[in-house]
Structures are given as C-alpha cells and as structure tokens.
Amino acid sequence: MRFRLTEDQxxxxxxxxxxxxxxxxxxxxxxxxxxxxVLDRGLWRELGAAGFFSLCLPEAKGGVGLGVPEAVVVFExxxxxxxxxxxxxxxxxxxxxxxxxTGEAVVTAVGGGGLVEWLDDADVVVGSVEGAVALRSVDPxxxxxxxxxxxxxxxxxxxxxxxxxxEQVGTAVRACEAAVQHARxxxxxxxxxxxxxxxxxxxxxxxxxxxxxxxAVYAAAVTVDPVDIAAARLLADEAAVRGARxxxxxxxxxxxxxxxxxxxxxxxxxxxxxxxxxxTESEELLAGELLVEAS
Amino acid sequence: MDLAYSxxxxxxxxxxxxxxxxxxxxxxxxxxxxxxxxxxxxxLGWQRTLYDAGYGEVHWDASPTTRLIFLEExxxxxxxYVGAGFVGLLHAGPTIAAEGTAEQRAxxxxxxxxxxxxxxQGFSEPDAGSDxxxxxTRARRDGDVYVVNGSKLWTSHAEVADWCELxxxxxxxxxxxxxxxxxxxxxxAPGVTVRPLRTLAGSTEFAEVFLDDVRVPVANRVGAENxxxxxxxxxxxxxxxxxxxGEVVAxxxxxxxxxxxxxxxxxxxDSGVRRRLGRANAEFRAxxxxxxxxVSEGExxxxxxxxxxxxxxxxxxxxxxxxxxxxxxLFEVAAEILGPDALDLGRGWVLDRLSSLSYTIAAGTxxxxxxxxxxxxxxxxxx
Ligand SMILES: Cc1cc2nc3c(=O)[nH]c(=O)nc-3n(C[C@H](O)[C@H](O)[C@H](O)COP(=O)(O)OP(=O)(O)OC[C@H]3O[C@@H](n4cnc5c(N)ncnc54)[C@H](O)[C@@H]3O)c2cc1C
Numbered sequence: 064m065r066f067r068l069t070e071d072q073x074x075x076x077x078x079x080x081x082x083x084x085x086x087x088x089x090x091x092x093x094x095x096x097x098x099x100x101v102l103d104r105g106l107w108r109e110l111g112a113a114g115f116f117s118l119c120l121p122e123a124k125g126g127v128g129l130g131v132p133e134a135v136v137v138f139e140x141x142x143x144x145x146x147x148x149x150x151x152x153x154x155x156x157x158x159x160x161x162x163x164x165t166g167e168a169v170v171t172a173v174g175g176g177g178l179v180e181w182l183d184d185a186d187v188v189v190g191s192v193e194g195a196v197a198l199r200s201v202d203p204x205x206x207x208x209x210x211x212x213x214x215x216x217x218x219x220x221x222x223x224x225x226x227x228x229x230e231q232v233g234t235a236v237r238a239c240e241a242a243v244q245h246a247r248x249x250x251x252x253x254x255x256x257x258x259x260x261x262x263x264x265x266x267x268x269x270x271x272x273x274x275x276x277x278x279a280v281y282a283a284a285v286t287v288d289p290v291d292i293a294a295a296r297l298l299a300d301e302a303a304v305r306g307a308r309x310x311x312x313x314x315x316x317x318x319x320x321x322x323x324x325x326x327x328x329x330x331x332x333x334x335x336x337x338x339x340x341x342x343t344e345s346e347e348l349l350a351g352e353l354l355v356e357a358s
Numbered sequence: 359m360d361l362a363y364s365x366x367x368x369x370x371x372x373x374x375x376x377x378x379x380x381x382x383x384x385x386x387x388x389x390x391x392x393x394x395x396x397x398x399x400x401x402l403g404w405q406r407t408l409y410d411a412g413y414g415e416v417h418w419d420a421s422p423t424t425r426l427i428f429l430e431e432x433x434x435x436x437x438x439y440v441g442a443g444f445v446g447l448l449h450a451g452p453t454i455a456a457e458g459t460a461e462q463r464a465x466x467x468x469x470x471x472x473x474x475x476x477x478x479q480g481f482s483e484p485d486a487g488s489d490x491x492x493x494x495t496r497a498r499r500d501g502d503v504y505v506v507n508g509s510k511l512w513t514s515h516a517e518v519a520d521w522c523e524l525x526x527x528x529x530x531x532x533x534x535x536x537x538x539x540x541x542x543x544x545x546x547a548p549g550v551t552v553r554p555l556r557t558l559a560g561s562t563e564f565a566e567v568f569l570d571d572v573r574v575p576v577a578n579r580v581g582a583e584n585x586x587x588x589x590x591x592x593x594x595x596x597x598x599x600x601x602x603x604g605e606v607v608a609x610x611x612x613x614x615x616x617x618x619x620x621x622x623x624x625x626x627x628d629s630g631v632r633r634r635l636g637r638a639n640a641e642f643r644a645x646x647x648x649x650x651x652x653v654s655e656g657e658x659x660x661x662x663x664x665x666x667x668x669x670x671x672x673x674x675x676x677x678x679x680x681x682x683x684x685x686x687x688l689f690e691v692a693a694e695i696l697g698p699d700a701l702d703l704g705r706g707w708v709l710d711r712l713s714s715l716s717y718t719i720a721a722g723t724x725x726x727x728x729x730x731x732x733x734x735x736x737x738x739x740x741x
Contacts, residue, residue: 064363064423066654072359132359243736258739263732270731271676278651279644285361294640343629346636353617353639
C-alpha cells in the first residue's frame with residue numbers, strides 16, 4: 064500500500080504552488096477583491112496554459128493525462144491560494160466544451176442549492192439557468208445567481224463535489240497557516256499569544272481537522288466511491304468553515320477587518336459548502352451505507 | 359497515492375482469514391469482565407495460539423502494512439484483542455526492542471511473544487499525572503540493586519502483571535526530566551503491594567501500587583541511568599502512535615450494529631439520528647484512512663519495523679485527539695438510540711459508553727495532546 068503522495072505528486076504540488084504564487088499571490092488576491100468579482104481572463108488563460116484545466120484530459124486529446132488524485136492535489140493548492148472563478152466546472156468541462164481545456168472558455172455549472180457562480184462572466188453554463196436571479200454574494204470573489212425552482216436535492220456530479228472538497232482542504236490549510244503565523248508573532252502580556260493554551264489549542268484543532276479531512280479527500284480520490292466522497296466533503300467543509308472561524312478568533316480584532324484575508328477564507332468556504340450540495344443528503348447517504356454493510 | 363495492497367500482502371490476508379475461520383470456533387468462552395485471572399489466562403492463551411501459528415510477532419516484526427491487515431482481519435473476524443497483553447505487546451516490548459541490550463531483549467521479549475508474561479505500566483503517581491516528570495518514587499543505589507520506595511497510581515492490569523515498566527527518580531538533585539530511570543520491576547518482588555481501584559464502570563482494571571524497599575537489579579534498567587525520560591518518550595510514542603489502530607476497525611463494526619439497532623427499534627425514522635450516524639460513519643472512515651496514511655508514511659520513511667527501530671512520530675497525537683472524541687461520540691449516539699435502555703448496565707454499549715470516558719484521559723489527556731500538536735508540530739512557543 065502506498066497511500067501517500069508519490070514523488071511526482073509532490074513535484075506537481077510544488078509546481079502548482081509556484082505557479083499560483085506567481086500568478087495569484089497576495090497582491091493579486093487583494094487586487095481581485097478590489098476589482099469586485101470581475102473574472103480575470105488573462106489569469107484564466109495563464110491557468111489554461113499551465114495545464115490547470117486539461118490536467119485529466121487524455122494526452123491524445125491534448126491534455127496532461129493525469130488522474131483524479133493529481134486533480135485533487137492541484138485543487139487543494141487552488142483552495143489554498145483562494146483562486147477565484149468557476150475552476151471546478153471549467154476543469155470538468157475540458158474536452159467537452161471547446162476552449163475549456165486551454166482556458167479560452169469560462170464554464171460554470173448549476174451547483175448545490177441551485178446556485179450558479181460567475182454567471183455573467185461565463186461563456187458556457189452546464190444546466191438550466193432560466194430565470195436566474197443575481198444575489199448580493201457574501202463572498203467578494205464569487206458572484207452568485209440563484210435559479211428559482213431548482214431541485215435542492217438534485218444529485219451533483221461526484222467529481223464536482225470531490226474537487227470542491229479538495230479546495231476546501233486547501234482553504235483550511237491557509238486558515239491554519241495564517242492562525243499559526245499570527246499566534247507566533249503577535250505579542251500580548253509580553254509573549255507570543257500562541258504560548259497561551261486557549262490559543263494554542265485552537266491552532267492544534269485546526270491542524271487536526273485539516274489532516275483528517277485531507278486523508279478523507281485523498282482516499283476518495285483513489286476510490287472515487289460516492290460514499291467516500293460524501294464523507295470527504297463533510298469533513299472538508301468542517302475543516303474549512305470551522306478552520307476559518309477559529310483562525311479569525313486567533314487573529315483577534317485584526318481578524319475582523321476587511322484587510323485581513325481570514326474573512327475571504329470563511330466566505331469562500333461557505334460558498335463551497337453550498338456548492339457541494341445538501342449536507343443532509345451526504346449524511347443520509349453515509350447513514351444508509353451502514354445498513355448495507357451490516358446486512 | 360493508492361490504496362492497493364501488494365500480492366504478498368493480499369496473500370497474507372487470505373492466509374490469515376482462513377486460519378481465523380478455522381481457529382476462532384475452538385476458542386474457550388470469554389471470561390467475565392471482572393474475572394481478572396480468567397482474563398489473563400484467556401488473553402495469554404490467545405497470544406500463545408497466535409505465536410504457535412506464526413503470528414506472535416506480528417505487532418513487531420511485520421511490516422506496518424502487514425500489521426494493519428492483521429488488525430483489520432482479526433477485528434473483523436471478532437477475534438480477541440491483546441487485552442492483558444496490551445502493555446507488553448504494544449509498548450514495553452517495543453521499547454525494550456528499541457532501547458534494551460541484547461540480554462534484556464533475550465530475557466523479556468520471548469515470554470511476551472509466547473504469551474507467558476504480562477506487563478503493566480508504572481508511570482503515573484498521585485502527584486505526577488500529566489506532569490509525569492515530577493514523579494517522586496525514588497530508587498537508591500545499593501551495589502548492583504536499586505532500592506525503590508514510593509507509589510504508583512492507575513496502573514492498568516497491575517493485579518495480574520508479572521512485570522512493571524517502572525519510572526523512578528535516580529537523581530533527586532538533577533532537573534526533573536534528567537534524574538529519571540526506566541526499570542523492569544518484577545511484580546512479585548517483596549515490598550510490592552497492589553490495591554485494586556474500582557473504575558466508574560464498576561470494574562477493577564487498574565490499581566494503586568505501593569513500593570516499599572523493593573529491590574530491583576541494576577541490570578533491569580533499560581537505557582542509561584538518569585536517561586529514563588528519553589526512553590519514556592519512546593514508550594509513549596508507541597502507546598499513542600500505534601496502540602489504538604485495531605480499535606478503529608472495531609468502532610466501525612459497532613457503528614453498523616448501532617445502525618441496525620436503530621432500524622429495529624424505530625429510532626432510524628428520526629432524521630436527526632440518521633444524520634448523526636452518517637457523520638459518525640464519515641468520521642471513522644476518515645480515521646481508518648488516517649491510519650492507512652500514517653502506516654504508508656511510516657513504511658516509506660524507513661520506520662518499517664514497529665519495534666526494532668521505527669518509533670512512531672508525534673502524528674500519533676493528531677490521531678489520538680480525533681479518535682478519542684469520535685469514540686465517545688459513537689457511544690453517545692448509541693445511547694440516544696437505546697433511549698431508557700441506555701441506563702441498563704445489562705445492555706451492550708452501556709459499559710462501552712462508560713469506559714469510553716477514559717479515552718480523552720488515559721495515555722495523555724486531550725489537553726496534553728493539543729500541547730504536543732501545538733508545540734511540536736506547529737512550532738508554537740511553550741506556555
Ligand atoms: C483507564 C485508565 C488507565 C490508565 N492506565 C495507566 C497505566 O497503566 N499506567 C500509568 O502509569 N498511568 C495510567 N493511567 C493514568 C493516566 O496516564 C493519567 O490519568 C493521565 O496522564 C492524566 O493524569 P492525571 O489523572 O493525574 O490528571 P491531571 O494531570 O491531574 O489532569 C487534570 C486535568 O488538568 C488538565 N491538565 C493537566 N496539566 C495540564 C496542562 N499542562 N495543560 C492543560 N491542561 C492540563 C488535564 O488535561 C486534566 O483535564 C490511566 C488512566 C486511565 C483513566
């Protein structure tokens with residue numbers, strides 16, 4: 064059993080991280096927030112050129128020919144960078160929608176709760192968006208529409224859910240790193256606040272949630288089993304949402320400001336938790352499976 | 359990244375399954391939980407059976423993956439767990455294998471593997487729990503023996519143990535972490551008194567141990583004099599790192615049984631109950647994946663042998679934190695499903711619910727584990 068990153072996967076992770084620092088580092092993130100949710104076509108094409116969307120497309124079709132585990136590694140990094148845009152939908156459209164693989168086309172899809180991200184910027188939409196109404200999105204980097212009458216319990220594509228979970232893990236990692244960084248450097252009462260147990264323990268739990276969610280996502284990427292995917296998304300949502308909240312707490316008053324990135328983590332985590340579909344459905348799927356195993 | 363087992367590993371699994379199917383039906387009935395001599399005999403008998411079939415060393419000498427398969431298959435088949443052999447097989451043995459001399463290994467390891475001797479852990483004291491290094495039990499050197507005085511607390515299986523991994527203070531002047539030594543103490547030595555303590559579950563699984571001028575040969579010291587704290591860290595990392603693995607499989611089985619019970623008694627119709635069961639399923643699936651991940655990492659980083667070299671890292675604290683909580687949550691869900699029956703000690707899971715309360719305390723409390731994660735993994739400053 065080799066349930067860990069291969070050398071190639073470690074290299075892939077490092078490579079993607081490098082690309083993302085270059086094309087979507089801290090400054091670009093803030094610029095994007097200031098721009099107010101306008102999709103950066105230049106960035107999209109850069110991502111396309113880096114193979115971001117064609118990753119899993121067979122080489123014969125001009126893709127990179129990698130598998131779901133690699134996609135998960137890449138989307139985790141995207142989540143860590145808080146990279147905006149309908150990344151998962153475009154990735155899944157590669158090979159089906161012309162231009163998606165290269166980043167020429169922006170593809171969005173109707174996700175959980177009948178929500179559609181980046182509708183105004185998309186060239187192609189997967190699913191029906193008749194009568195879509197714009198929301199004032201809580202996340203400054205994810206414009207949202209809602210399709211009235213969309214079935215809230217509609218079953219989503221498993222890969223859509225899994226890659227969303229991978230992004231959640233990445234954002235949870237970011238929240239944890241930010242909390243630890245702050246806890247090490249911010250001093251009160253003459254010492255770094257991370258020396259205080261109440262703070263240290265918040266950080267420790269942040270890490271525990273990240274580690275557990277990450278292995279669940281990786282395992283689901285290997286098995287591509289719907290029940291594993293349901294488990295992975297529950298844990299990844301928890302890691303990202305709780306993680307961002309706890310990170311905000313560790314940041315104190317500065318965490319409550321627009322300038323700190325923590326709120327961006329939290330808001331994106333909320334958006335993705337909806338995108339993954341009904342949490343109740345995932346829990347029911349996992350519960351039902353217990354009876355199958357028991358019979 | 360894959361979850362596939364090699365052909366050799368699958369062959370091991372198949373062989374083991376076949377052997378378990380053949381062997382388990384002929385086991386004697388399980389003794390009652392309070393019959394400690396009976397439990398000792400039963401647990402050692404099982405270890406002997408394993409030994410005779412060539413599985414005696416599986417906790418130590420097999421590759422971590424093979425060991426994982428062993429724990430998975432024995433648990434799935436409902437085979438006995440290590441029981442009274444816990445300390446010997448899962449941490450005293452591995453510690454001696456990693457830190458002991460050739461003579462010490464030859465003296466103590468074979469009887470553990472053959473199911474002949476039971477070990478207990480004499481670390482905690484009345485005034486030294488989480489702050490273990492403040493222990494006060496003293497050992498005064500008298501020629502080639504140590505004369506030991508003091509007392510130990512919460513010593514699991516002390517009543518039926520032959521040996522105790524005992525922490526003593528050999529230098530009262532040194533800073534508290536520096537003056538400790540790790541001794542193997544025979545429990546039948548004159549001056550050792552065991553007073554069983556009743557747990558909140560009503561059982562007597564641990565005890566107080568009083569030590570009154572107990573003479574322990576210097577040759578029984580594992581590691582150098584006053585270097586016992588380092589040896590202890592080795593022991594504790596085995597305890598946290600690998601000792602709970604088999605239980606994850608057991609919890610997954612219990613969870614399925616709880617779901618079946620819910621279906622039978624109507625609790626299943628409550629979507630709140632189903633959702634909690636679903637969450638618990640996600641949790642134990644992830645814990646199993648975490649186990650597989652840690653095992654793969656361990657194997658890759660050269661920690662191939664559980665005992666003869668590879669010492670598990672602080673990652674065990676991550677696992678223990680999450681597992682101990684998940685286990686308690688599992689029996690809380692079970693209690694909700696049982697309703698008033700959850701007050702009946704005669705019902706399955708009620709004792710488990712009670713004993714699960716110890717999981718966030720024993721082998722280092724959750725608060726201590728969070729300190730370890732915060733300081734040793736995340737690099738936060740000490741408080
Ligand atoms: C079922 C069971 C079996 C056991 N078996 C054995 C055995 O075989 N051998 C053995 O040696 N020991 C054994 N123990 C003892 C166990 O290791 C200790 O109980 C444990 O380490 C905690 O120590 P304590 O009980 O003295 O609690 P204390 O250390 O007094 O802790 C009390 C509370 O304070 C908290 N606390 C303490 N220090 C800190 C800190 N620095 N930061 C934050 N919180 C802190 C703790 O988390 C806890 O909540 C067993 C315990 C149990 C429950």
